[in-house]
Structures are given as structure tokens and as C-alpha cells.
Amino acid sequence: MTSAKSTRSDAVSNRERILAVAREALRVSAGASLTAIAKQAGVGIGTLYRHFPNREALIVALYRHHIQEVIDLAPRLVATRPPLTALREWLAEVARYGQLKYGAAEVIHAATNDAEYYQPFVDAIRQLLDAGAADGSLKSGVDPEDVLLLLGVLWRIDPSAQGVGQRVERIQQLIVDGLREPVGGRG
Amino acid sequence: MTSAKSTRSDAVSNRERILAVAREALRVSAGASLTAIAKQAGVGIGTLYRHFPNREALIVALYRHHIQEVIDLAPRLVATRPPLTALREWLAEVARYGQLKYGAAEVIHAATNDAEYYQPFVDAIRQLLDAGAADGSLKSGVDPEDVLLLLGVLWRIDPSAQGVGQRVERIQQLIVDGLREPVGGRG
DNA sequence: GAATGAAACGGAGGGGCCTCCGCAATGTCT
DNA sequence: AGACATTGCGGAGGCCCCTCCGTTTCATTC
Numbered sequence: 001m002t003s004a005k006s007t008r009s010d011a012v013s014n015r016e017r018i019l020a021v022a023r024e025a026l027r028v029s030a031g032a033s034l035t036a037i038a039k040q041a042g043v044g045i046g047t048l049y050r051h052f053p054n055r056e057a058l059i060v061a062l063y064r065h066h067i068q069e070v071i072d073l074a075p076r077l078v079a080t081r082p083p084l085t086a087l088r089e090w091l092a093e094v095a096r097y098g099q100l101k102y103g104a105a106e107v108i109h110a111a112t113n114d115a116e117y118y119q120p121f122v123d124a125i126r127q128l129l130d131a132g133a134a135d136g137s138l139k140s141g142v143d144p145e146d147v148l149l150l151l152g153v154l155w156r157i158d159p160s161a162q163g164v165g166q167r168v169e170r171i172q173q174l175i176v177d178g179l180r181e182p183v184g185g186r187g
Numbered sequence: 188m189t190s191a192k193s194t195r196s197d198a199v200s201n202r203e204r205i206l207a208v209a210r211e212a213l214r215v216s217a218g219a220s221l222t223a224i225a226k227q228a229g230v231g232i233g234t235l236y237r238h239f240p241n242r243e244a245l246i247v248a249l250y251r252h253h254i255q256e257v258i259d260l261a262p263r264l265v266a267t268r269p270p271l272t273a274l275r276e277w278l279a280e281v282a283r284y285g286q287l288k289y290g291a292a293e294v295i296h297a298a299t300n301d302a303e304y305y306q307p308f309v310d311a312i313r314q315l316l317d318a319g320a321a322d323g324s325l326k327s328g329v330d331p332e333d334v335l336l337l338l339g340v341l342w343r344i345d346p347s348a349q350g351v352g353q354r355v356e357r358i359q360q361l362i363v364d365g366l367r368e369p370v371g372g373r374g
Numbered sequence: 375g376a377a378t379g380a381a382a383c384g385g386a387g388g389g390g391c392c393t394c395c396g397c398a399a400t401g402t403c404t
Numbered sequence: 405a406g407a408c409a410t411t412g413c414g415g416a417g418g419c420c421c422c423t424c425c426g427t428t429t430c431a432t433t434c
Contacts, residue, residue, distance in 0.1 A: 008381060008430055033420060044384030049422065146357050149340050156336065170333050178365030195400055195411055220390060231414030236392060376434090383428065390420080398413070404406090 015051050017041045023062055034058070067121075070097055074124035083132035088176060090128055091151070095168045098155035122148055129179070138179050150175050202238050204228045210249055221245070254308075257284055261311035270319035275363060277315055278338070282355045285342035309335055316366070325366050337362050 021041040025032040034055060038048040052058035060067075073093055077086035125144040132138025153171060157164055208228040212219040221242060225235040239245035247254075260280055264273035312331035319325025340358060344351055 006381095006431080010429070011382060014382085034422090035420070038384095045422085046384050046424085047382075050382070054422075142361070143354075143357060146354060146361060149343065149358065150337070150361065152343065153336050153340060156339065167330075167333065170330060171336065174329070174333060174337065174365040175361075176365075177367075177369065178361040178363075180364075180369075182364070182367075182369075193401080193411095197399070198412060201412085221392090222390070225414095232392085233394085233414050234412075237412070241392075378433085379431100381428105381430075384426100386424095388421105388423085390422105391418105392420105393418085394416095396414100398411105400409105400411075402408090402410100 011051075014041070014043050014047055018043060018048055018051060018058075019062060022058055026059065026062065066097065070094060071120050071124045074127050078127050078131045082137070083128070083135055084137045084176070084180075087128045087132060087138070087179070088172070090124075091154070091172045091175065094151055095154040095172060098157075099159045099164070099168070118148065125151075132179070136181055139181050142179060147175075147179070150178075198238075201228070201230050201234055205230060205235055205238060205245075206249060209245055213246065213249065253284065257281060258307050258311045261314050265314050265318045269324070270315070270322055271324045271363070271367075274315045274319060274325070274366070275359065277311075278341070278359045278362065281338055282341040282359060285344070286346045286351070286355070305335065312338075319366070323368055326368050329366060334362075334366070337365075 018037065018041045022032075022037050025037050025040065034048055035045055037058075038045045041048070048058075052061060070090075070093055074086075074090055077090050080086075081089065122144045125147050129138060129142050129144060129147065133140035133142075153175075154168060157167060157171075161167075205224065205228045209219075209224050212224050212227065221235055222232055224245075225232045228235070235245075239248060257277075257280055261273075261277055264277050267273075268276065309331045312334050316325060316329050316331060316334065320327035320329075340362075341355060344354060344358075348354075
């Protein structure tokens with residue numbers, strides 16, 4: 001455990017350089033080409049692809065830190081808010097993140113197919129659902145993965161369209177309502 | 188109206204030939220290349236692109252008929268079922284369609300950005316929502332476009348994964364619950 | 375510090391999507 | 405039938421993603 005498989009120093013520095021360049025290039029234009037990024041980072045395209053097997057992997061790596069923040073927020077909200085409020089605030093943050101990182105939407109969705117990436121997300125959702133189920137404000141037994149799938153919608157809203165903010169809020173509302181424990185009977 | 192702008196006969200036949208070839212090619216492999224389709228149809232790639240400005244347009248054209256069937260189903264259901272049942276059955280059909288046409292999911296979503304294609308879909312949803320609002324089983328004032336966005340999720344479920352049928356049902360349930368009129372108060 | 379095997383590098387090349395524009399077919403008008 | 409505007413055709417070529425593999429660099433061992 002102490003001595004992990006040694007990684008060559010050039011590989012490490014190349015990786016970092018690619019990430020730095022990519023962060024900036026993608027910020028400027030979500031469609032920046034990997035060829036251009038490699039060139040700007042002073043590495044061959046082959047090197048870029050060895051480090052990040054495809055476009056998605058690169059973007060996920062870039063946003064991993066930020067994604068982690070969103071995940072970490074869930075337990076904090078659960079600890080400090082009523083469950084329903086926690087859920088709502090968390091969804092708002094998720095949406096906000098999606099708006100910021102538009103262009104990463106497809107990527108995030110794709111990551112949904114890679115357990116390594118989405119499991120922590122699922123766990124975060126589970127905490128929120130469990131808290132709500134415990135105090136009766138949310139249904140119990142909801143599959144967090146189903147909710148994750150629904151959340152994906154929030155990333156697919158074009159943030160340059162009109163009335164995005166309100167649309168996001170309405171959709172959040174619809175999602176939350178679908179998760180709430182029906183107060184009366186069912187049809 | 189009687190004499191629309193005349194279209195050259197070669198253009199008409201080419202278009203039909205492309206559609207026929209594409210239908211088969213895409214059935215065999217969802218990722219069939221447009222180059223191959225053009226070649227097989229005996230036209231240049233330029234001709235294919237003139238008729239269908241991009242991959243999506245071609246696929247949408249192929250499925251247009253089927254999509255129309257789904258749209259047409261909505262008013263029939265509204266006329267013959269209680270609103271909530273109509274909505275549920277329609278969602279089931281939408282999901283079933285998505286399962287059949289997996290690979291077209293991205294396309295359908297993209298079409299969501301093209302009013303010509305999605306407007307009829309939105310109208311279909313509106314009818315279902317209005318019927319539900321009228322008898323109080325659904326909230327009133329829900330934006331059909333929001334619902335369309337949510338429905339997109341049903342197309343994004345990998346139909347080859349395990350337990351797909353149940354997942355689809357659960358998500359339908361979540362969506363419908365989000366649309367229902369809360370029987371009790373709100374939190 | 376030379377040797378050496380493993381790890382990483384680089385970029386040519388294959389295949390895809392789509393654009394552009396010179397050339398050809400069509401159909402209309404006389 | 406011939407002339408001509410219009411509509412449509414074809415495929416080279418630009419750019420992109422990604423793979424493959426011969427070459428180079430690193431780090432370790434003697």
C-alpha cells in the first residue's frame with residue numbers, strides 16, 4: 001500500500017498539463033477539439049488518449065472535484081435541514097451545477113453508465129431519500145438510481161433559452177412532488 | 188395548394204431510395220454510417236445530405252410515421268379513458284416506443300429542440316394534462332414541455348440492462364405522481 | 375554509468391460527419 | 405425541338421474522434 005506502482009514522472013506532468021489546458025479550452029468553448037488541446041499541451045494526440053480514453057473521460061476528470069462537492073453537500077444538508085428542504089436545496093444545487101457546466105451534460109449522462117462515477121451520486125441521493133422516508137415526508141422504497149435518471153433532465157435544459165430558471169424550478173417541483181408521500185389516497 | 192412547387196422527379200426517387208436503404212441499414216445496425224447508406228442507395232453523399240441535413244433528420248424522417256402514431260394515440264385515450272388512466276397508458280406506449288427505438292433516443296431528444304417536430308408531441312401531452320386537470324386528478328397549469336422533457340428519461344434507459352421493465356414502470360409512476368393533484372396539503 | 379525492460383510517447387491513418395461548389399439533369403417556354 | 409433557368413447531383417476535402425504501433429524515455433539493477 002505504501003509504495004503504489006511507481007508512475008513515471010513525465011506521465012504525471014503530462015497529465016497535469018493536459019488537464020490544465022483542457023480546463024481552459026473547454027471553458028472557452030465546450031466543443032474544443034482534443035487535437036487542439038493536445039497540441040496546446042505540447043503532447044501528441046496519442047498521449048492525451050492514453051491518459052483519457054475518450055472525450056468524456058477527460059471532462060469527467062476535470063469536473064470530478066466539483067462533482068464531489070455536490071455529493072458531499074448531501075449529508076451536510078441532511079444533517080442540518082428538514083428532509084424535504086434538504087432535498088430541495090440539493091436539487092437546486094444539482095441544477096445550478098448543470099447550468100454552469102452545460103456541455104458536460106452528455107458526459108454526465110454517459111457517466112451514469114459507469115458505476116465508478118455514479119455510485120457516490122446514488123449514495124448521496126439515497127441519504128436524502130432515507131431521511132425523507134424516516135420522517136414520512138417522502139415515499140419509502142424509492143430507488144435512488146431512478147431519481148438520478150430523473151435528475152439528468154436538469155442538465156439537459158439549454159441554459160441559453162428563455163425562462164430557464166423558472167423551468168428548472170418547475171421541473172424540480174415535479175420531481176419532488178413525485179417523491180412525496182401521497183397525503184390522501186391513490187387513484 | 189394543388190400545384191405545390193414542382194419537385195424534380197429524380198429528387199423524389201432518390202429521396203425514397205435513401206429512406207428505404209436507411210431504414211434497413213439502421214435496423215441492422217443503429218450506428219450505420221451515412222456514407223455507407225448513400226453508397227448503397229446509389230447516390231453521392233452530398234445528395235443524402237441535401238435531403239437530410241444531418242443524421243438526426245434522417246432518423247426522424249424514418250420514424251416520423253411511428254412517432255405520429257404515438258401522438259395520435261393521445262386524443263383517443265383521452266376520449267375513451269379516465270384522464271389518469273389515459274395518461275398512464277400513453278406513458279406506457281411512449282416508453283414502449285423508446286425501448287423499441289433505442290439508438291434513436293438521442294435523436295428524439297435532439298428533435299426536442301426543433302419545434303416542427305416536438306410541437307405535435309407537446310400538443311398531445313397538453314390534451315392529456317388538460318383532461319386530468321378538468322376532473323381534478325392532475326394538477327392544472329403544468330407546462331407540457333416540462334413533461335416532455337421528463338419523458339425523455341424513458342428513452343434513456345438501456346433496454347438491454349437488467350430489470351428494465353420494472354425500472355420503466357417505477358419511473359412512470361414517479362412522473363405521474365409528480366403530476367397528480369396533491370390530495371392533502373403541501374409541506 | 376551502462377544495460378535493459380517496462381512505461382509512455384507521438385503522430386500517421388482509418389473512418390465518420392458534413393460542406394462546398396463545379397457539373398448534370400430536368401422541365402418549361404417558345 | 406432547342407434554349408435556358410432552375411433544381412439537384414457527386415465526391416473531394418476539412419475537421420474530428422480514436423487506434424495502433426514503432427520509437428523514445430524513464431528508472432532500476434548491476
